[in-house]
Amino acid sequence: MSTDPPSTEAAAPVRFREDVTVDLVKHSASDSDVLWAARVSTAGEQSLEELTKDPDRSKGLINFLIRDRHGSPFEHNSMTFFISAPIFVFREFMRHRAGWSYNEESGRYRELQPVFYLPGAERKLVQQGRPGKYEFVQGTDEQRQAALAVMAESYERSYAAYQEMLAAGVAREVARATLPVGLFSSMYATCNARSLMHFLGLRTQHELARIPSFPQREIEMVGEQMEAHWAKLMPLTHAAFNANGRVAP
Numbered sequence: 001m002s003t004d005p006p007s008t009e010a011a012a013p014v015r016f017r018e019d020v021t022v023d024l025v026k027h028s029a030s031d032s033d034v035l036w037a038a039r040v041s042t043a044g045e046q047s048l049e050e051l052t053k054d055p056d057r058s059k060g061l062i063n064f065l066i067r068d069r070h071g072s073p074f075e076h077n078s079m080t081f082f083i084s085a086p087i088f089v090f091r092e093f094m095r096h097r098a099g100w101s102y103n104e105e106s107g108r109y110r111e112l113q114p115v116f117y118l119p120g121a122e123r124k125l126v127q128q129g130r131p132g133k134y135e136f137v138q139g140t141d142e143q144r145q146a147a148l149a150v151m152a153e154s155y156e157r158s159y160a161a162y163q164e165m166l167a168a169g170v171a172r173e174v175a176r177a178t179l180p181v182g183l184f185s186s187m188y189a190t191c192n193a194r195s196l197m198h199f200l201g202l203r204t205q206h207e208l209a210r211i212p213s214f215p216q217r218e219i220e221m222v223g224e225q226m227e228a229h230w231a232k233l234m235p236l237t238h239a240a241f242n243a244n245g246r247v248a249p
């Protein structure tokens with residue numbers, strides 16, 4: 001019986017990131033998609049020219065739909081994002097079920113790369129108060145240095161353990177159990193404007209939000225980048241979302 005020899009390839013050096021990235025890789029999404037879907041109820045089928053000939057009317061209709069929570073016209077569009085973020089962000093992200101499709105990189109079929117999350121200088125580190133009523137503050141330099149050093153050391157140790165198991169011939173799907181949730185992963189996430197608005201209402205903090213939410217900062221960083229892409233594609237819908245307290249219709 002023959003077995004594959006252990007890999008002799010040197011492991012990539014451990015890398016640290018403090019950012020997340022969101023690329024808009026595919027889209028079919030515009031304000032006219034909303035008008036087209038909404039106007040079928042009163043005017044039947046209309047051409048794009050007919051639909052968009054009166055900008056004030058378009059703006060007013062979109063605002064009315066969001067204000068009165070007529071949500072389905074915001075579902076006839078699609079945006080696919082490629083997101084690179086730590087696993088703990090994806091764990092929160094995938095709780096959003098309605099109107100979302102996900103495909104994430106596999107830890108069974110490929111060797112996971114040693115890229116780990118460290119909080120950047122802007123990330124407030126210390127929580128004060130009680131759950132449901134707390135705030136985050138910056139923390140001291142000593143706290144920051146201790147956090148960064150402990151996280152980096154733990155990441156390096158766990159990745160060395162992962163490599164040790166792979167070198168001993170253990171399957172990737174078993175060896176990955178040593179890796180922490182600060183490891184970066186990547187996924188495609190596809191949504192529509194309605195499901196994105198629901199996500200943004202919960203996963204961003206915003207002065208215009210009628211119902212405040214208190215998301216973890218790292219998923220909010222993803223949300224902010226998705227929102228910037230979406231606002232360019234559907235400016236009227238985005239403006240109406242803000243004008244109506246950032247509550248999804």
Ligand SMILES: Cc1cc2nc3c(=O)[nH]c(=O)nc-3n(C[C@H](O)[C@H](O)[C@H](O)COP(=O)(O)OP(=O)(O)OC[C@H]3O[C@@H](n4cnc5c(N)ncnc54)[C@H](O)[C@@H]3O)c2cc1C
Nearest residue numbers: 092095096097098099100195198199202203213214215216
């Ligand atoms: C600040 C914050 C803290 C959180 N803390 C925790 C936590 O401690 N523990 C935890 O487990 N989760 C936590 N969550 C996750 C939260 O409970 C939701 O799972 C997540 O926000 C997704 O929201 P959603 O279900 O409304 O979204 P989606 O799953 O996208 O659903 C969208 C909407 O569709 C409808 N819907 C979807 N599925 C059903 C269903 N099965 N039945 C009826 N209606 C449905 C609902 O109206 C829902 O609002 C937290 C979320 C936030 C924003």
